[in-house]
Amino acid sequence: MEIAKPSRNKGRSRIVRNLNNGIQDLSSEHNLQFYSIPPVETISLQEFEEYAVERLKVLKVIETAGAKYVKGSEKYNDHVELEIRKTPFKRLLKHSDIVSESDLHKARQLDKISHFILRLAYCRSEELRRWFLQQELDFFRFRFQCETNLSERKKFLEINKLKYEPISDTEKNSVQEQLAQAGKVDAGRVNTLEYFKVPFTEALDLVRARRVYLHQGSAYVPYEEMVSILLSVYRTKLSQALAVTSRALPHLEEDDRLLPMLCGLSKRYLGQDYSNRKINVGQITADMIEMLSKKSFPLCMQHLHQALRQNHHLRHGGRMQYGLFLKGIGLSLDEALKFWRSEFTKIMDGDKFDKQYAYNIRHNYGKEGKRADYTPYSCMKIIMSNVPGTGDYHGCPFRHMDADLLKQKLRAQNIGGEYLDKIMIDLKGNHYQLACTHYFEAVHHLSLDTHNGINHPSQYFDDSQKELNGNKLVSSGGTNRSLRPASQNTPKSKPSQVSQHSDSGEMEDDFDFEAAVHSIPQE
Amino acid sequence: MTDGKNSYDASSLPDLLPIYYKRLFPYSPYYRWLNYGGVFKNYFTHREFSFTLKDDVYIRYQSFSDQQDLEKEIQKRCPYKIDIGAIFTHRPKDHKTIKAAAFQAQEKELVFDIDMTDYDDVRRCCSGADICEKCWPLMQIAIKIIDRALRDDFGFEHLLWVYSGRRGVHCWVCDEVARKLSQDGRTAVAEYLSVVKGGENQTRKVVLDDRIHPSIGCAINVIRGRFSDYALSKQDFLGNEEKYTKVLQLVPDEEFREALSGYMQNFGKSNHRWLVFIEKQKEILDKGAFKKSQNMVEEIMLQYCYPRLDVNVSKGVNHLLKSPFCVHPKTGRVCVPIDPENVDSFDPFKVPTISGLIEELNKFETTEEQGKRMKDYRRTSLNESIQIFEKFLKKLEGSWKGRLQEQSDMKMEF
Numbered sequence: 001m002e003i004a005k006p007s008r009n010k011g012r013s014r015i016v017r018n019l020n021n022g023i024q025d026l027s028s029e030h031n032l033q034f035y036s037i038p039p040v041e042t043i044s045l046q047e048f049e050e051y052a053v054e055r056l057k058v059l060k061v062i063e064t065a066g067a068k069y070v071k072g073s074e075k076y077n078d079h080v081e082l083e084i085r086k087t088p089f090k091r092l093l094k095h096s097d098i099v100s101e102s103d104l105h106k107a108r109q110l111d112k113i114s115h116f117i118l119r120l121a122y123c124r125s126e127e128l129r130r131w132f133l134q135q136e137l138d139f140f141r142f143r144f145q146c147e148t149n150l151s152e153r154k155k156f157l158e159i160n161k162l163k164y165e166p167i168s169d170t171e172k173n174s175v176q177e178q179l180a181q182a183g184k185v186d187a188g189r190v191n192t193l194e195y196f197k198v199p200f201t202e203a204l205d206l207v208r209a210r211r212v213y214l215h216q217g218s219a220y221v222p223y224e225e226m227v228s229i230l231l232s233v234y235r236t237k238l239s240q241a242l243a244v245t246s247r248a249l250p251h252l253e254e255d256d257r258l259l260p261m262l263c264g265l266s267k268r269y270l271g272q273d274y275s276n277r278k279i280n281v282g283q284i285t286a287d288m289i290e291m292l293s294k295k296s297f298p299l300c301m302q303h304l305h306q307a308l309r310q311n312h313h314l315r316h317g318g319r320m321q322y323g324l325f326l327k328g329i330g331l332s333l334d335e336a337l338k339f340w341r342s343e344f345t346k347i348m349d350g351d352k353f354d355k356q357y358a359y360n361i362r363h364n365y366g367k368e369g370k371r372a373d374y375t376p377y378s379c380m381k382i383i384m385s386n387v388p389g390t391g392d393y394h395g396c397p398f399r400h401m402d403a404d405l406l407k408q409k410l411r412a413q414n415i416g417g418e419y420l421d422k423i424m425i426d427l428k429g430n431h432y433q434l435a436c437t438h439y440f441e442a443v444h445h446l447s448l449d450t451h452n453g454i455n456h457p458s459q460y461f462d463d464s465q466k467e468l469n470g471n472k473l474v475s476s477g478g479t480n481r482s483l484r485p486a487s488q489n490t491p492k493s494k495p496s497q498v499s500q501h502s503d504s505g506e507m508e509d510d511f512d513f514e515a516a517v518h519s520i521p522q523e
Numbered sequence: 524m525t526d527g528k529n530s531y532d533a534s535s536l537p538d539l540l541p542i543y544y545k546r547l548f549p550y551s552p553y554y555r556w557l558n559y560g561g562v563f564k565n566y567f568t569h570r571e572f573s574f575t576l577k578d579d580v581y582i583r584y585q586s587f588s589d590q591q592d593l594e595k596e597i598q599k600r601c602p603y604k605i606d607i608g609a610i611f612t613h614r615p616k617d618h619k620t621i622k623a624a625a626f627q628a629q630e631k632e633l634v635f636d637i638d639m640t641d642y643d644d645v646r647r648c649c650s651g652a653d654i655c656e657k658c659w660p661l662m663q664i665a666i667k668i669i670d671r672a673l674r675d676d677f678g679f680e681h682l683l684w685v686y687s688g689r690r691g692v693h694c695w696v697c698d699e700v701a702r703k704l705s706q707d708g709r710t711a712v713a714e715y716l717s718v719v720k721g722g723e724n725q726t727r728k729v730v731l732d733d734r735i736h737p738s739i740g741c742a743i744n745v746i747r748g749r750f751s752d753y754a755l756s757k758q759d760f761l762g763n764e765e766k767y768t769k770v771l772q773l774v775p776d777e778e779f780r781e782a783l784s785g786y787m788q789n790f791g792k793s794n795h796r797w798l799v800f801i802e803k804q805k806e807i808l809d810k811g812a813f814k815k816s817q818n819m820v821e822e823i824m825l826q827y828c829y830p831r832l833d834v835n836v837s838k839g840v841n842h843l844l845k846s847p848f849c850v851h852p853k854t855g856r857v858c859v860p861i862d863p864e865n866v867d868s869f870d871p872f873k874v875p876t877i878s879g880l881i882e883e884l885n886k887f888e889t890t891e892e893q894g895k896r897m898k899d900y901r902r903t904s905l906n907e908s909i910q911i912f913e914k915f916l917k918k919l920e921g922s923w924k925g926r927l928q929e930q931s932d933m934k935m936e937f
Contacts, residue, residue, distance in 0.1 A: 177737075178737040181734045181736060181737050182736050184732060184734045185734075200711075201704070204708055204711040205711070207712070207715050208711035208715060209714075210738065213737060214676040214677065214715075214738065216675070216676075216678035217677050307723075316835070387721070389641065389721075389834075390640075390643065390719075390722070390831060391640070392722035392723060393722060393723055394722070397724065400721060400724060401724035401725060402724065402726055
């Protein structure tokens with residue numbers, strides 16, 4: 001692409017008028033950028049779409065990798081790199097084959113333009129913004145960490161006017177011991193490292209994980225952890241930019257060609273999410289739960305169910321995780337109230353239940369407060385956030401339960417042999433969703449590694465019902481559309497945590513860009 | 524444990540509250556706190572209060588134009604409980620007239636809630652809402668540890684510690700940086716301070732690295748200084764087979780655990796048994812054996828004593844927390860400030876109760892001349908708590924004096 005490519009729709013497909021003279025744009029000086037200045041080139045609609053799709057593929061790779069591996073780990077980096085090599089973004093990777101200046105320039109333009117297109121597509125709702133922000137941050141982190149060349153890193157800081165002065169040796173020596181302990185390195189190694197002192201609010205990730213030494217409100221950040229600070233700068237910039245873009249978007253909506261495309265883009269890629277799933281409310285009644293919990297509930301929900309039956313109570317975290325799950329499989333508000341009431345009133349009077357708990361249940365169904373229609377928690381959410389504390393039974397058993405206790409519980413359900421072995425190996429490797437998948441296979445008497453992967457408790461339920469009832473869903477209507485992987489490039493040979501419903505015969509819905517392109521009115 | 528002389532009868536609360544709110548609630552210092560010197564416009568008027576009335580009737584989004592307005596409303600409603608929420612973009616009482624998206628919580632003190640019920644798996648004396656002098660030391664340890672970390676690590680200065688009226692304590696961090704923290708910022712601080720992690724299905728809730736973070740190191744020192752008194756004497760936490768078996772479950776290496784179990788039977792008392800733990804850890808440290816158990820002693824101390832925060836309370840900017848100087852409806856105790864420098868002299872069982880205070884008032888009335896102009900609370904045992912509050916307030920006021928000066932200087936320029 002050399003600036004404006006002649007196209008059929010010339011003149012009308014410009015996103016931004018060419019303002020190249022006057023403003024000095026340094027963003028193409030470096031492989032990395034904060035995308036502060038919008039692109040000024042003219043591109044064709046076709047390119048517009050291609051660029052967006054290429055970046056989406058990459059972001060999807062980032063998301064999948066984050067679900068499978070610990071972010072920043074070797075396996076994570078290897079996986080991401082391997083997948084990115086399949087896209088035009090490969091030229092931005094280090095160690096890539098020596099590329100010519102003009103190739104590099106092209107790749108940087110692609111990076112920039114595609115980022116700005118997706119900003120347009122993903123600024124439209126809170127949920128979209130959150131998804132996009134997260135993936136972009138992870139993508140940035142990956143790229144910054146790949147940039148091992150110190151002078152390149154420094155150049156990036158310079159271009160973006162981020163001045164962080166390293167602390168003096170005297171100061172370093174005075175807190176050497178603390179720096180070593182906080183950074184989990186030898187005291188001797190501290191001497192060889194450079195440290196920056198920043199307000200703790202600029203290094204929240206490091207503070208949260210207790211990975212830096214904190215004193216009087218300052219975090220002592222080693223140079224290697226610089227990326228965390230950059231990420232927090234980037235997060236602020238990007239989330240502000242997204243908010244601004246979303247306010248400006250209505251002015252763009254004149255354009256009847258870009259709009260459907262942007263809509264289409266954002267609809268397809270919200271990642272693994274069950275929120276768009278149509279629920280057949282009323283298929284499940286309170287008295288069916290006991291039976292269903294034994295047959296078709298994932299282990300996390302079985303535990304919550306048992307804890308509820310045993311204690312006639314669940315704490316907030318448990319009520320949310322279990323309550324929203326039940327809502328997701330089709331329990332109506334009235335049935336939900338009946339269900340919770342019957343259990344809770346064994347230890348309290350109905351009055352107390354109505355006052356303290358019924359509100360919460362109605363709230364979950366969007367009948368109180370800000371009337372948001374809450375969606376069931378995904379595996380990611382259950383595993384990563386909201387860690388259970390004392391008195392809590394929620395969380396993911398494969399993540400939050402002692403291995404010995406888990407083993408014992410699985411044995412009690414007659415799960416043994418190679419299934420149990422596989423699950424225990426998964427646990428050691430922190431592959432909680434894989435462990436759950438193997439659990440699913442054991443329960444439903446499937447051979448190992450034949451299921452496509454569990455990534456949502458509701459999906460577990462649906463798949464289980466399919467197995468048991470021969471593809472007839474009790475809560476039929478779940479299209480599972482958004483569950484499919486974004487990229488056809490995802491290797492199918494390896495069972496992954498991303499479910500690939502290749503059996504569902506709906507595959508053609510995915511990646512239907514050709515159709516999308518044809519549907520765009522052209523002159 | 525009963526309240527001794529301050530016997531309190533919950534059914535008398537509706538009769539006592541009007542007197543308490545009329546004559547004892549310290550409106551003036553309370554308003555001075557929440558107005559923050561008027562440095563920021565609307566700081567008081569856009570603050571959410573919520574009231575819990577009789578029979579659990581709950582009203583949110585109350586707000587007041589000034590101290591008089593607040594006083595009038597409180598005395599009119601006589602709430603069983605007052606909660607303080609965030610400072611919003613608009614007056615909370617107008618929230619229905621504003622688009623939901625525009626009505627946003629903007630700032631609030633960073634708050635912490637530590638509740639004894641969260642320690643039920645490690646205290647043997649009581650459970651649930653009950654406390655006694657055998658488990659209260661847990662709260663003293665909690666205040667010591669969190670107070671130090673907030674001051675030394677985060678550089679906060681204005682911490683208001685408050686007894687929650689029954690079984691726990693609250694902390695209000697009132698520094699400007701804290702009040703302006705985002706949800707992410709609050710979460711990060713709360714998680715930094717959380718060490719004991721895991722639910723009912725996880726026995727070993729503290730896992731330390733080879734190198735212990737300096738902040739946790741300081742926490743361990745606090746616990747170490749109090750461990751013998753609290754865990755060994757008061758709780759007798761290795762006192763019988765059931766108790767020490769529970770502790771042994773926290774030893775990661777099975778072989779080592781069995782060896783320790785053998786020693787337990789040879790010794791009869793908690794303190795002797797604990798010495799075995801300490802000595803055996805030294806041994807394995809020297810030998811470099813049982814890698815996973817190298818920090819076992821510290822891990823056990825932390826699991827049994829490290830403060831357990833209810834992080835959900837801290838995370839949200841708009842999360843409500845019970846106000847200081849409320850009366851706990853069940854115990855009748857006033858939610859009084861605690862001086863973090865004198866944590867040990869604070870006794871929850873000696874906290875003034877509403878019935879006790881009103882009795883004191885009555886006594887004064889019969890013995891003293893009416894003429895003296897003196898705030899009623901100054902004549903009761905509530906005075907001591909208000910002094911602690913004033914001390915906190917005085918320091919806080921120092922933080923905006925400079926700023927007010929600046930503002931008035933700017934005006935003089937014109």
